[in-house]
Amino acid sequence: MQSFTEENYLKIIYHLAEKTGNVQTNAIAEQMQTKPASVTDMIKKLAEKGFVDYIKYQGVTLTEKGRNAAIEIVRKHRLWEVFLVDKLNFKWDEVHDVAEELEHIKSTALIERLDEFLGFPKSDPHGDPIPDKNGRFAKTQFTKLIDLKIGDQGTITGVSQHSSAFLKHLEKLGLTLGKQIEISDVTDFDGSVEILIAGKQINISREVAKHILTSSNGKN
Amino acid sequence: MQSFTEENYLKIIYHLAEKTGNVQTNAIAEQMQTKPASVTDMIKKLAEKGFVDYIKYQGVTLTEKGRNAAIEIVRKHRLWEVFLVDKLNFKWDEVHDVAEELEHIKSTALIERLDEFLGFPKSDPHGDPIPDKNGRFAKTQFTKLIDLKIGDQGTITGVSQHSSAFLKHLEKLGLTLGKQIEISDVTDFDGSVEILIAGKQINISREVAKHILTSSNGKN
DNA sequence: AATAATTTTTAGATTTACCTAAAAATATAA
């Protein structure tokens, strides 16, 4: 059984590893909002407990045990997010912090019954896949909106940024999950993207376009 | 904002105070499953923070602030229990430990929306009253089953013991909330009580009868 | 009222998760 803190470390290492493989001390420190020295301490403990493989100065990788533990926490986090949105009418930008706490509740029965209550959802309010009770889930295929070319069409299936500010912004622009879009223009000057959505023409910054994920393969 | 541990202390002091007024160090230690020395340390901290009034060797009483904080935790605990039973099909003997964790999730929005989602329930699965968001709730009137006399009738409205073993036992005997009962006999030998429930005659031990609460005023 | 029993508090340690400052290792640049 792990502490809240250990669980948060495992989850963050898992997410960082998805991109970079080997995970660095400083990267963990930044995500955990703590100091590198503290990270080193915790890494040693996690290594001792068999959750990570660790070589001094070389960063960490999750062991099988560590990956399973991390996925279990991700599962809980995302299921609780679905609960908050579907059942308690939270908006998609309001759920993250609460889920951050709820994910640590320890009860296998609870999470399995919650899963059932929610109808075994496959993805969370941000389009991220929900692992099943065996930790399995389909790796999501997506193309970043920023990588689409003029004329390409697609559906919004996810976001790669979960800050409330960003999600609220998308909401206001009508850029929510499931919406159909088409790239109508890309501005040379600032890289901003003009898209057609629900018959309207809107302009979004490059920064926003980077964090919207779509189901288009880019070839229209 | 209080830590989990502080919240657990406050809740326990509140429950103990309901019966005895002034709460003793040893009593808290027993409930918290810790040592009296640790309790003294925590009491000092709670006093410092203004949650309790404390005079050395004289035990503690909750301040207004402390009582409000405690009631808020009780509210959360009981609402989560209702959720677990009503929505996730937990049995009344399975909810306590999970609620013990869920009660510490910090989000006013969460608990208010949960309350609404559950239909603003007035009592939890064990018959205990749920404080509203202002901390108000009707003080429950009840008579212990053990105090009823032969021929008295009543309805089961609560229990004063929440252990899984006890609740499972009641379940098996059919002694659940809302059931009508009548006292048909009291055994001199062991103080056990014979009751009439759903047309059947059953015998329950004195120990069990002590922890069943009824709506009868004792005069049939 | 004096003695014994009980309750409560203090003293001194331990563990977990942090921190700062300094040293060591690794990576980058001149």
Add this chain to the structure above:
DNA sequence: TTATATTTTTAGGTAAATCTAAAAATTATT
């Protein structure tokens, strides 16, 4: 390939919540 910059680790310390053992205060009993 030295020198410089960056990253990571160690050393030494703090705060929260716990513990054991011993001292102090209160309560109960002769």
